[in-house]
Amino acid sequence: MNRLTFFLLAALILCALSLVSAQHQARTLFVALERAQAEEKQLDIDWSRLQYQQSALGKSARIADAARAQLKMAPVNPGKTQYLSGIVLPPAPSAPASAAEAR
Numbered sequence: 001m002n003r004l005t006f007f008l009l010a011a012l013i014l015c016a017l018s019l020v021s022a023q024h025q026a027r028t029l030f031v032a033l034e035r036a037q038a039e040e041k042q043l044d045i046d047w048s049r050l051q052y053q054q055s056a057l058g059k060s061a062r063i064a065d066a067a068r069a070q071l072k073m074a075p076v077n078p079g080k081t082q083y084l085s086g087i088v089l090p091p092a093p094s095a096p097a098s099a100a101e102a103r
């Protein structure tokens with residue numbers, strides 16, 4: 001009877017330690033999950049902010065203002081435009097309308 005009691009006590013202690021270890025691991029994983037979800041929310045906020053900035057920076061009025069202010073560019077003036085002449089491109093070959101006409 002003494003050996004059986006000792007064996008059952010050892011089994012009970014091992015089960016209790018296993019339960020404590022499993023609960024600790026579950027809590028650790030839950031904390032990691034919460035942190036990952038918080039990081040996901042922050043990245044989603046950053047992504048939305050970057051999309052807004054990209055749309056604001058891509059507007060043609062802002063680009064034109066930057067071209068005038070920083071690059072000292074001016075709008076196109078038809079009187080100063082130079083047209084090149086003498087370059088003649090050959091006509092593009094026409095593709096057949098269907099496979100039957102190609103035969």
